[in-house]
Amino acid sequence: MKPLMFLxxxxxxxxxxxxxxxxxxxxxxxxxxxxxxxxxxxxxxSSNKGQAFMEGGSDEVNALKLAINSPDHTTLVxxxxxAGVENALVNVGPLTVFAPTNEAFDKLDKATLEDLLKPENxxxxxxxxxxxxxxxxxxxxxxxxxIEKKRKLYMADGQYLEVTKKGEDLYVGGTKIIASxxxxxxxxxxxxxxxxx
Amino acid sequence: MKTIQKLLxxxxxxxxxxxxxxxxxxxxxxxxxxxxSNAERVYVAPGEHDEYYAxxxxxxxxxxxxxxxxxxxMLKEIPVFSQFATNGYGYSEETKAMLNTSFGFVPWGDAHxxxxxxxxxxxxxxxxxxxxxxxxxxxxxxLETFETDEIIEIPNSAGNHASSFVTENTEYIVAGxxxxxxxxxxxxxxxxxxxxxxxxLSFISIDQxxxxxxxEFQLNMPGFNYDLAHPGRNKSHGWFFFxxxxxxxxxxMQEVNASQNDKDFIAAVNWKKLVEYVKNGGGKKVAGTYAxxxxxxxxxxxxxxxKKGVISVDPREVEGAVYYMPVPKSPHGCDVDPSGEYIIGxxxxxxxxxxxxxxxxxxxxxxxxxxxxxxxxxxLKFESVLEGVVDSGGLGPLHTEFDGKGNGYTTFFISSExxxxxxxxxxxxxxxxxxxSVGHLMIPGGNSRNPFGxxxxxxxxxxxxxxxxxxxxxxxxxxxxxISGDKMELLSDFPTHGExxxxxxxxxxxxxxxxxxxxxxxxxxxxxxxxxxxxxxxxRNGSEVHVYAxxxxxxxxxxxxxxxKVGDKVYFHITNLEQDFDVPHGFSIIGANTSEIxxxxxxxxxxxxxxxxxxxxxxxxxxxxxxxxQEMQGYVRVSAxxxxxxxxxxxxxxxxx
Numbered sequence: 001m002k003p004l005m006f007l008x009x010x011x012x013x014x015x016x017x018x019x020x021x022x023x024x025x026x027x028x029x030x031x032x033x034x035x036x037x038x039x040x041x042x043x044x045x046s047s048n049k050g051q052a053f054m055e056g057g058s059d060e061v062n063a064l065k066l067a068i069n070s071p072d073h074t075t076l077v078x079x080x081x082x083a084g085v086e087n088a089l090v091n092v093g094p095l096t097v098f099a100p101t102n103e104a105f106d107k108l109d110k111a112t113l114e115d116l117l118k119p120e121n122x123x124x125x126x127x128x129x130x131x132x133x134x135x136x137x138x139x140x141x142x143x144x145x146x147i148e149k150k151r152k153l154y155m156a157d158g159q160y161l162e163v164t165k166k167g168e169d170l171y172v173g174g175t176k177i178i179a180s181x182x183x184x185x186x187x188x189x190x191x192x193x194x195x196x197x
Numbered sequence: 198m199k200t201i202q203k204l205l206x207x208x209x210x211x212x213x214x215x216x217x218x219x220x221x222x223x224x225x226x227x228x229x230x231x232x233x234s235n236a237e238r239v240y241v242a243p244g245e246h247d248e249y250y251a252x253x254x255x256x257x258x259x260x261x262x263x264x265x266x267x268x269x270x271m272l273k274e275i276p277v278f279s280q281f282a283t284n285g286y287g288y289s290e291e292t293k294a295m296l297n298t299s300f301g302f303v304p305w306g307d308a309h310x311x312x313x314x315x316x317x318x319x320x321x322x323x324x325x326x327x328x329x330x331x332x333x334x335x336x337x338x339x340l341e342t343f344e345t346d347e348i349i350e351i352p353n354s355a356g357n358h359a360s361s362f363v364t365e366n367t368e369y370i371v372a373g374x375x376x377x378x379x380x381x382x383x384x385x386x387x388x389x390x391x392x393x394x395x396x397x398l399s400f401i402s403i404d405q406x407x408x409x410x411x412x413e414f415q416l417n418m419p420g421f422n423y424d425l426a427h428p429g430r431n432k433s434h435g436w437f438f439f440x441x442x443x444x445x446x447x448x449x450m451q452e453v454n455a456s457q458n459d460k461d462f463i464a465a466v467n468w469k470k471l472v473e474y475v476k477n478g479g480g481k482k483v484a485g486t487y488a489x490x491x492x493x494x495x496x497x498x499x500x501x502x503x504k505k506g507v508i509s510v511d512p513r514e515v516e517g518a519v520y521y522m523p524v525p526k527s528p529h530g531c532d533v534d535p536s537g538e539y540i541i542g543x544x545x546x547x548x549x550x551x552x553x554x555x556x557x558x559x560x561x562x563x564x565x566x567x568x569x570x571x572x573x574x575x576x577l578k579f580e581s582v583l584e585g586v587v588d589s590g591g592l593g594p595l596h597t598e599f600d601g602k603g604n605g606y607t608t609f610f611i612s613s614e615x616x617x618x619x620x621x622x623x624x625x626x627x628x629x630x631x632x633x634s635v636g637h638l639m640i641p642g643g644n645s646r647n648p649f650g651x652x653x654x655x656x657x658x659x660x661x662x663x664x665x666x667x668x669x670x671x672x673x674x675x676x677x678x679x680i681s682g683d684k685m686e687l688l689s690d691f692p693t694h695g696e697x698x699x700x701x702x703x704x705x706x707x708x709x710x711x712x713x714x715x716x717x718x719x720x721x722x723x724x725x726x727x728x729x730x731x732x733x734x735x736x737r738n739g740s741e742v743h744v745y746a747x748x749x750x751x752x753x754x755x756x757x758x759x760x761x762k763v764g765d766k767v768y769f770h771i772t773n774l775e776q777d778f779d780v781p782h783g784f785s786i787i788g789a790n791t792s793e794i795x796x797x798x799x800x801x802x803x804x805x806x807x808x809x810x811x812x813x814x815x816x817x818x819x820x821x822x823x824x825x826x827q828e829m830q831g832y833v834r835v836s837a838x839x840x841x842x843x844x845x846x847x848x849x850x851x852x853x854x
Contacts, residue, residue, distance in 0.1 A: 047244075047246075056714060057715075058714075058777040058778060059777075060777070092750070092777075092822070092823050092824070093750055093823055093824065094750035094751055094824065094825065135825070137750055137751065137752075149849075149850075184777045186750070
């Protein structure tokens with residue numbers, strides 16, 4: 001409960017910071033895409049930064065914005081940007097994102113993490129990140145249903161994760177869900193470990 | 198000679214290259230430098246927005262289409278007078294009432310003249326009104342939701358053509374009668390129409406807060422054909438001008454018989470005087486039944502009120518309120534310049550435009566400068582009110598719009614062109630062909646005090662060879678002209694949907710910020726809304742079954758229903774729980790005798806299903822809503838009429854009953 005409230009407060013207080021961050025970030029995003037020729041941008045709109053940065057389109061923020069707004073997820077955001085998978089987190093979904101905290105990333109070997117953030121390891125990093133995304137709507141209730149019905153969680157990288165319960169706590173892939181937030185394109189569950197595929 | 202020509206060619210090519218600047222490489226494959234620069238002027242880069250909205254009437258489609266200018270891209274079709282399977286308008290239980298009339302449910306209409314609401318004579322972007330010609334009606338469309346919010350029927354009228362034009366502060370809109378009819382309607386010989394038929398002009402007041410329309414009174418004019426109208430602007434605010442034809446009162450073969458008189462009339466109507474007269478108890482209540490349909494955004498449901506009786510005003514009984522002005526041969530358009538001083542009568546069988554002066558009209562009235570009367574209505578002397586004549590040499594003038602820079606632009610149907618002329622001197626400044634046989638034209642705000650004189654769109658009746666042939670039926674063509682310079686420049690050509698009679702344009706920046714993105718679930722007061730999955734249920738009342746269901750990416754709740762029986766009338770009330778822009782869900786079920794419904798985020802919509810056969814029947818989401826759209830489906834088990842299958846429903850195997 002406490003982390004959830006904190007997160008919601010953060011969403012409010014960081015909104016302004018986010019807007020500034022979004023604007024400066026979008027240029028580098030476009031740059032990345034062009035360099036990797038993922039998209040052939042013969043014409044780029046100067047005024048329209050795309051659906052990720054639309055204001056007032058929803059009563060909730062999308063999964064990416066939630067992460068950007070959270071001071072506990074700066075490493076995750078950095079990784080998402082380095083991997084160039086922003087679009088996967090802002091689309092219509094539905095998505096369920098298991099979002100590791102900074103603390104979770106700190107548990108990784110520092111050299112490994114730095115290595116992953118290098119441009120040449122972009123696809124490797126992207127693969128780790130999409131391992132944290134389930135292409136469906138999984139509120140807590142549905143996750144609990146998964147245990148009951150012995151359903152596995154299908155992740156966007158093609159692998160499966162198991163949901164378990166210890167006492168009142170839910171675990172995914174062996175790591176505890178410490179908070180859950182509804183977002184405009186699905187659910188974000190905060191976790192304390194990075195899920196390595 | 199040859200050398201000089203080559204030299205000139207070379208020189209101009211060089212100039213063109215310089216002119217093109219950075220784009221010279223891109224234009225290599227196009228037909229020339231001019232073509233390339235026109236392309237740039239209508240090009241809206243991916244992700245960029247157009248500068249103007251253009252609302253085009255859909256004519257016999259019954260709807261309004263929304264285009265972006267200058268790109269000519271169609272952005273939306275707004276259903277108004279016709280059932281629209283694309284979103285279930287006129288099919289869903291909530292919207293069926295919008296198409297009720299005193300003649301019963303009418304699934305179609307002939308939409309004509311859209312006009313945007315104004316404040317102080319300038320476009321304010323609150324609403325857009327449009328008339329229906331066949332079953333006389335006026336609709337009001339919200340420019341926040343782009344949905345039809347209200348339709349009022351006009352009784353005692355036929356061929357509601359001279360409408361739906363708004364006064365300077367949207368105090369009133371008018372609805373003129375194009376086909377003179379007995380008023381009140383009665384069984385009588387057709388060839389006794391002369392003097393017996395009437396042409397009532399309806400005045401509908403607008404509630405400034407809600408936009409609701411109220412049929413305040415009808416001016417019971419002589420039985421001519423009232424064709425088009427425009428309100429006075431600025432100095433002529435308080436007046437309305439209506440063109441009429443068939444002053445011959447012919448009842449057959451009008452194409453000949455209605456063209457016998459050299460002159461027909463423009464009716465000049467002081468509506469402020471009429472309003473005052475009615476407020477003081479003037480006029481008498483006559484018969485007239487009409488439907489008034491209002492869509493309530495809170496309950497998301499339309500209701501019909503059948504109203505009876507209307508105040509009828511005899512024009513001869515209100516002194517100084519109604520006059521006729523002679524106008525050459527069968528006029529069509531009637532337009533008023535931004536200053537309100539000039540009223541333009543476009544005599545469609547004449548080659549000239551007649552320009553009347555509001556000042557002269559007032560003087561002629563004061564001096565009783567009359568030339569007899571028609572059925573007791575004074576006729577102002579033509580020479581006394583005529584200010585000038587635009588003699589362009591064009592044939593078949595129809596409509597005029599203004600650029601706010603002292604110029605008028607008139608369409609000529611027969612000679613298929615748009616002519617630009619100067620207000621005050623009446624001299625012709627430019628003419629450009631249209632492709633082909635132009636009807637209306639539109640300059641954003643071009644009939645207001647403050648036109649946005651950058652673009653002009655011609656709305657043509659004939660298409661022929663303009664596009665790839667698509668069988669005998671072609672969409673009508675429109676052309677976009679740049680009118681910012683001295684001469685009109687044809688920029689592009691694009692097809693329009695249905696038959697755009699008139700159109701109305703407005704700068705995007707006025708509408709864009711207030712365009713609705715989704716409906717607040719909390720403000721959903723629909724009687725059958727289920728605002729959470731916990732609230733979903735199925736209720737039986739005799740053979741009537743109500744399903745309170747929800748949608749969210751990517752499932753229905755419930756998605757399994759049992760205990761429905763053959764012969765039941767099942768109402769699926771679907772609430773879209775999404776609170777996110779552009780995430781509608783659809784619903785349809787096999788065997789439904791109606792269209793799908795498209796439910797906007799936060800909305801509830803209903804369709805009826807009457808299962809005729811036993812079995813297990815699937816339903817699904819009709820709008821590709823999300824990655825798991827194909828999974829968004831469910832089943833209804835239908836049992837025999839006398840079966841005792843229990844009524845129960847579930848999501849993810851959690852059965853409830």
